[in-house]
Amino acid sequence: GQSLEQPSEVTAVEGAIVQINCTYQTSGFYGLSWYQQHDGGAPTFLSYNALDGLEETGRFSSFLSRSDSYGYLLLQELQMKDSASYFCAVRDAGFKTIFGAGTRLFVKA
Amino acid sequence: ETGVTQSPTHLIKTRGQQVTLRCSSQSGHNTVSWYQQALGQGPQFIFQYYREEENGRGNFPPRFSGLQFPNYSSELNVNALELDDSALYLCASSLTDNGPNEQFFGPGTRLTVL
Numbered sequence: 001g002q003s004l005e006q007p008s009e010v011t012a013v014e015g016a017i018v019q020i021n022c023t024y025q026t027s028g029f030y031g032l033s034w035y036q037q038h039d040g041g042a043p044t045f046l047s048y049n050a051l052d053g054l055e056e057t058g059r060f061s062s063f064l065s066r067s068d069s070y071g072y073l074l075l076q077e078l079q080m081k082d083s084a085s086y087f088c089a090v091r092d093a094g095f096k097t098i099f100g101a102g103t104r105l106f107v108k109a
Numbered sequence: 110e111t112g113v114t115q116s117p118t119h120l121i122k123t124r125g126q127q128v129t130l131r132c133s134s135q136s137g138h139n140t141v142s143w144y145q146q147a148l149g150q151g152p153q154f155i156f157q158y159y160r161e162e163e164n165g166r167g168n169f170p171p172r173f174s175g176l177q178f179p180n181y182s183s184e185l186n187v188n189a190l191e192l193d194d195s196a197l198y199l200c201a202s203s204l205t206d207n208g209p210n211e212q213f214f215g216p217g218t219r220l221t222v223l
Contacts, residue, residue: 004151031210042111042199042214043152087151091210095165097142099151 002026004088004100011106012078020073020086020103028093032064032071037102038084046073046086075105083107111135113202113215121221122190130185130218132200141183142212143175144199152199158183187220195222 004024012018022032031050035043049055049064049071061074075082085102092098112135122128134141140159144152154167158177172188181202187194197219201212 033210033212042216043201043212044111044214045211048211089151095157095159096154096167097157097210097212098154099144101151102149 002090002092002098004090004098006086006088006100006103008101009104009106011108013108014078014080016078017074017076018078018105020075020088020105022071022073022088022100024069024071024088024090024098024100026090026092026098029066029069030091030093032062033089033091033097034060034062034073035087035089035099036084037087043087078107080107080109111213111215113200113213115198115200115215115218117218118216119219119221121223123223124190124192126190126222127186127188128190128220130187130198130200130220132183132185132202132215134181134183134200134202135213138202138204138213139181140203141177141181142201142203143183143185144201145169145194146197146199146217148196155185190222192222195220 006022033048034046037043047062059076064071087102089099114133142157143155146152157165161177177183197217199217201214203212
């Protein structure tokens with residue numbers, strides 16, 4: 001079956017760096033995306049990796065290793081507003097986007 | 110704001126009834142996807158429409174059906190509602206190309222089945 005695994009919960013302090021890992025098993029692979037969702041809100045797109053390596057967008061970076069079926073989202077200089085759920089998602093060969101169950105990030109003062 | 114709108118925002122139905130949810134895509138987007146999100150879970154892919162044709166479907170029974178219109182707006186229909194259908198239903202629009210498939214989500218419709 002198809003699945004994405006990510007930690008259910010991560011806690012970090014304001015100003016710190018946190019890494020959220022994602023491993024995937026899917027039928028075909030057309031890129032790994034990351035989305036942020038605040039409570040009561042809709043998911044919003046953060047980043048995308050189609051090729052191996054690191055993509056940087058401001059305080060957020062995302063990494064992909066296709067040979068390991070693994071990626072991560074790196075959040076730097078954490079702020080209280082970063083407290084949210086983070087989802088990795090893979091687009092498979094059948095035009096489906098498969099989401100992980102999400103990692104809830106708690107940022108403490 | 111993503112420019113994707115959904116209606117209604119909340120809906121209460123009883124088991125066995127039918128429901129229609131609506132979504133207006135962001136201007137210029139030709140692809141719409143529908144997701145079901147249970148509390149504390151990730152969005153589950155229901156199906157995707159590209160230029161009025163369904164071109165991808167998740168593990169949902171046939172009582173979940175959809176339409177996409179020429180203006181790329183979309184409907185999700187669910188027949189014979191079950192209690193487990195209670196969830197947040199999200200639509201997302203995108204411009205299908207070889208790029209990142211960035212999806213823009215609407216605020217969702219919260220469906221409660223009693």
